[in-house]
Amino acid sequence: MEYVIEMRNIRKEFPGIVANDNVTLQVQKGEIHALLGENGAGKSTLMNVLFGLYQPEQGEIYIKGEKVDITDPNIANNLGIGMVHQHFMLVENFTVTENIILGREITTGGRIDLKKAAKEIQKLSDQYGLRVDPYAKIENISVGMQQRVEILKTLYRGAEILIFDEPTAVLTPQEIHELMEILKKLVAEGKSIILITHKLKEIMEACDRCTVIRRGRGIGTVDVASSSPRHLAEMMVGREVNFKVEKQPAQPKGAVLEITNLVVEDSRKVPVVNELNLQVKSGEILGIAGVDGNGQTELLEAITGLHKVKSGTVTLNGENITNQKPRKVTQSGLGHIPQDRHKHGLVLDFSIGTNMVLQTYYQQPFSKHKILKFQTIHNKAKALIDEFDVRTPSIHTPARALSGGNQQKAIIAREVDRSPDFLIAAQPTRGLDVGAIEFIHSKLIQERDKGKAVLLVSFELDEIMHVSDRIAVIYEGKIVAIVDPKETTEQELGLLMAGGKKDKAGDKV
């Protein structure tokens, strides 16, 4: 059997850590091959080696049986390897066409022939069912479509082998479904795909085989058809994993957060949060379910002081925090696991240790008379890294060098550790492995049992259903229903999220 890709005994080191230790990966032509492993296991690293972004210390790579030396991404491109990165690499104010042809411009008489390129892109798009408008500007299109532009970019460059690094982490359930269809179409047309994902459901649904990595070492490759989510999770973590978190019924008390008639406008003066009312009580986890773009982001930003409130009030612990500065809101008892970890959650160029006091550096004992106390800061950071199992070579490693999931765990550690009276958890488990998800969920429940109020925002209906005590459905900037997770179904929630119309649900884009 000849493989389209064979990576043999790859070893890649970073200062203080072996990210890949003797890993072997064999991909057959026309298959969707899953790459599974805990946060920091070394999946992205292995793919970056294949794509020529990193040079391995040891090991060989064979493409269609031929030994190759991939020293930079251009070589990878020429070998027919394309990569869709987790963080898109698109020029915001360029059109789709301009982005796709960047670096591969077709010229006639020295001028770029955009029309011809657009036509070609339209053809490719139709062939694979990508539904991309070649003339749209990147800044105006949804995350899902941006991802399809990234896919087109690789296809346009003639990719035969496509690498996807956690493509579904940023997508809504609807978009994930579409992506899976696209992947299937791609392999039907003879492409081969490597898919990194933490969602076992997706592996079961779309993949043919799955290679598991644990702490940098290859554990094995299995046929998905003859495996189960439980088996995969065990292979990956090395122990049994509980998929459902145990929790006692909530014992809610008084309201900690109260929102009345809240109106928030976006930059175009459109009220994206519109006369919204909501209460979160002490000792409960309130989940917010909704299709992306129904005002969730603006609601959270308004509560936390990052976005101006047009009218209405927000009170926290009885204190009016409407339009207060973020520091003031934090001091009134807010903890915030932000939705976008790179934008808000971390200063990526600071060390991970320094990031651990991003909210508290100015307080005792981390500083005194404006002088930072590094000893205390480092001790705190070490304790948090241990407790939350953040895998990093040291506390001095730049946050940028941590794997995506470990960055997320670090943020959660920082916010949960302060044990705020009111904790916002926005997409808290995005990009986390199943073991870490279990751990984070139990932490959120622990906070609840201490009598804190938790607001959980997530696109994962599973997560909302399992973790929340009450579910508020947001639609077009309003809370349209509050339901009990024990008495509802995903179908019912789906209907409510789509605006409550009882006819065809789920087709809202």
Added chain:
Amino acid sequence: MKMMKGRFFPILVPVFSVILGLIIGAIIMLVSGYDPIAAYGALVTGVFGDSYNLGETVRTATPLILSGLAVAFAFRTGLFNIGVEGQVLVGWLASVYVGISLDAPMVIHLPLAILAGALAGAIWGVIPGLLKAKFKVHEVITTIMMNYIALYGTNGIIRAYLLQPGERTKDIKSSASLGSAFLGELTEGSRMHYGLIVAIIVAVIMWFILWKTTTGYELRAVGFNQHASQYAGINVSKNIILAMAISGAFAGVAGTMEGLGTFQYMSINNAFTGVGFDGIAVSLLGANGSIGIIVAAFLFGGLKQGALEMSSAAGVPTELVGIIIALIIFFVACSYLVHWLTNRFTKGGKL
């Protein structure tokens, strides 16, 4: 080998760049018919040959340390302060004004004159800072414009209020002077002054603020990621303005080195002094760190000083040193290229 590369890479780039710059400088000399060995010999004599040259090197380097620190401080907080030149000029004038017009014992007069320079520089820096924080006007544009206002503004003030024969102000009073007969004697009459001490103190202050205080934490956080800073409750606007104020103050102190040290007066400038612009190069070569900047400033000071000897002893035009400096900067800026080269070498060595 790998450990070494990781730890020493920041030092490797400037050292590599300097060596490359000197080699290419030598090639240019060869091509144009000069003897590079004689020229570099003269350069070395020009710096270390006698105590006068050494003293003059220190004198040239002193303001460069400060202007380098000013650029670096802003850079560390995510700002490009191209206005150091103008801040140097207003700092120079303010210190000379206090030096001329006040009567006080040295312990009061000298610090006051330096502080006046710092304050003037800070004000000159705050204006672009405010414009950036409140109206999002890019600081590169405003600081460049502030340079011209400073150049013609200081000239205008001197002409209108302080003019003495020779297109200059009066000399400052000796109680405000950094000059030193002792240092002069020691260095056979060079213009070396006590400013070096001030520059080193400022270097320590910069290091301390940036790395030891909560203020530095905030400034650096804002420099790296404004969104995360906002999320953490850090006042982004305040920190942009503060960063420009401190950077400007450092630049203003650089101006006082000229006013209270080297010249003891201020003359009407037909063109920019270059101290501020050289600061950009010094900061770049010094990798924006206190120690790196001091070393880089001495290197540039030495090259400038040695150039004089190079032209008199080896007949090589002083402009050649300008070319070498430009080459060094070019290579630092191309550190990516150097990175790539060193990668090639270390990889080749292992295979």
